[in-house]
Amino acid sequence: MSPDEVIARTDAWHDHPAFAQLLGLCPLLAVTTSVARALGIAVASAIVLVLTSTIVSLLRKFYARELRLLSYVLVVGALVSAVDLVMHAWLPALYAQLGLYVPLIATNCLLLSRAERLAWHANTGFAAFDGLSHAAAIVVTFVAFGALRELVGHGTVLAGADLLWGGSGTLPGVTLFHGGVLLATLAPGAFLALAFLTAVHRRFVGVRRAAEPRPAPAARVG
Amino acid sequence: MPGPEARALPWKALVAIAVLALAAAAVAVFAQRGTRARVAENERLAALSVLHSVLPADVHDNDLLADVIEATDEELLGSTRPHRIYRARMGGAPAGVVMEVTARGGYGGPLELLVGVLADGRVSAVRITAHRETPGIGDGVERKDWISQFDGRSLVDPPPEDWLVKRDGGSFDELTGATITPRAVVKGVYNALLYYKQHADSIYEAPSIAVPL
Numbered sequence: 001m002s003p004d005e006v007i008a009r010t011d012a013w014h015d016h017p018a019f020a021q022l023l024g025l026c027p028l029l030a031v032t033t034s035v036a037r038a039l040g041i042a043v044a045s046a047i048v049l050v051l052t053s054t055i056v057s058l059l060r061k062f063y064a065r066e067l068r069l070l071s072y073v074l075v076v077g078a079l080v081s082a083v084d085l086v087m088h089a090w091l092p093a094l095y096a097q098l099g100l101y102v103p104l105i106a107t108n109c110l111l112l113s114r115a116e117r118l119a120w121h122a123n124t125g126f127a128a129f130d131g132l133s134h135a136a137a138i139v140v141t142f143v144a145f146g147a148l149r150e151l152v153g154h155g156t157v158l159a160g161a162d163l164l165w166g167g168s169g170t171l172p173g174v175t176l177f178h179g180g181v182l183l184a185t186l187a188p189g190a191f192l193a194l195a196f197l198t199a200v201h202r203r204f205v206g207v208r209r210a211a212e213p214r215p216a217p218a219a220r221v222g
Numbered sequence: 223m224p225g226p227e228a229r230a231l232p233w234k235a236l237v238a239i240a241v242l243a244l245a246a247a248a249v250a251v252f253a254q255r256g257t258r259a260r261v262a263e264n265e266r267l268a269a270l271s272v273l274h275s276v277l278p279a280d281v282h283d284n285d286l287l288a289d290v291i292e293a294t295d296e297e298l299l300g301s302t303r304p305h306r307i308y309r310a311r312m313g314g315a316p317a318g319v320v321m322e323v324t325a326r327g328g329y330g331g332p333l334e335l336l337v338g339v340l341a342d343g344r345v346s347a348v349r350i351t352a353h354r355e356t357p358g359i360g361d362g363v364e365r366k367d368w369i370s371q372f373d374g375r376s377l378v379d380p381p382p383e384d385w386l387v388k389r390d391g392g393s394f395d396e397l398t399g400a401t402i403t404p405r406a407v408v409k410g411v412y413n414a415l416l417y418y419k420q421h422a423d424s425i426y427e428a429p430s431i432a433v434p435l
Contacts, residue, residue: 063242064232064235075242077246078249081250081254085257085261089257089264092261
């Protein structure tokens with residue numbers, strides 16, 4: 001497959017998971033109230049995404065087509081259980097703040113979408129690359145959201161950054177101004193931020209839907 | 223129109239999925255076993271840090287979580303359920319306690335407090351752990367600058383007749399726009415001090431209970 005074809009099928013920047021595909025919006029809207037939290041959930045989701053795509057691709061020969069969804073769910077479930085338990089043990093303060101959304105990574109549509117649209121049909125290297133490119137898009141997007149909402153909502157950036165390395169969130173971060181609009185940290189503010197950033201993405205990056213990589217069952221990609 | 227013919231799956235396919243299911247379960251169990259000890263330790267430290275927010279760590283050398291009793295006193299501790307009292311000791315001698323207290327008479331219901339009392343009967347600090355007061359009005363009692371007015375106070379400082387909010391003729395600040403909540407908290411702390419004074423000996427003598435974390 002030519003490099004152009006590879007990029008066309010995994011273009012996570014133009015076929016953006018949040019702004020174009022509109023997947024995985026639940027954690028994006030719920031826990032991106034600060035850069036620290038956003039980065040926490042994004043890195044956890046990214047790890048699960050890369051591993052899921054890779055493992056699904058590795059296992060694709062073993063599972064009948066009818067059982068593939070079951071295999072995705074089992075892989076995601078196992079990985080999320082592990083990430084959840086590890087986070088609870090080593091980053092307890094961050095885990096307490098992210099709460100329910102860590103186990104909910106298992107329901108993140110983006111993970112299942114990448115497994116079904118690409119990892120099932122592609123060789124392992126390609127699947128891993130796809131996972132990584134979408135993971136990068138997730139991390140950048142979540143951090144952008146977190147920065148926007150934290151800045152507008154509290155006037156700070158990176159407050160509580162020590163959550164990411166096991167602290168209890170006491171670092172004050174950089175304060176750019178005092179006060180801020182409370183709405184930005186609540187659900188309606190999240191939707192407004194999504195609308196704003198979608199518009200920015202559309203204007204400056206442009207949406208190009210990736211080629212639909214679902215061949216007939218007999219054909220294989222890569 | 224009917225979809226494609228469903229085919230009977232070969233038994234190998236079902237075995238494959240069963241193996242994956244077992245592997246997934248194994249990953250979860252393995253991760254849980256590997257993190258169990260650390261999680262328990264984190265919870266212990268979190269519970270201790272809550273207690274230390276009302277009683278400084280340097281007044282005692284025992285493990286607060288291992289030295290605790292449960293007491294019931296509807297009048298002074300504020301409810302019919304057992305309230306935990308953590309005993310602090312220094313070199314075996316009583317150094318103070320942390321008491322779970324319920325302050326009745328809040329605007330939205332009773333408030334749960336943690337009251338740290340030093341051996342000599344002075345308050346070391348108070349902290350509100352649960353309440354249903356109105357945000358922006360009664361919940362001001364949670365603020366450091368309000369709740370810290372109890373630090374160092376005792377049953378003689380101020381004297382019992384002044385253990386009221388200023389509006390009722392006492393020495394304690396209320397909040398702008400909220401009197402009911404501060405009144406309840408002052409009463410709750412006063413009752414805690416009374417309980418401590420009345421039961422000081424038995425508090426330290428009673429055998430510790432086992433505390434599941």
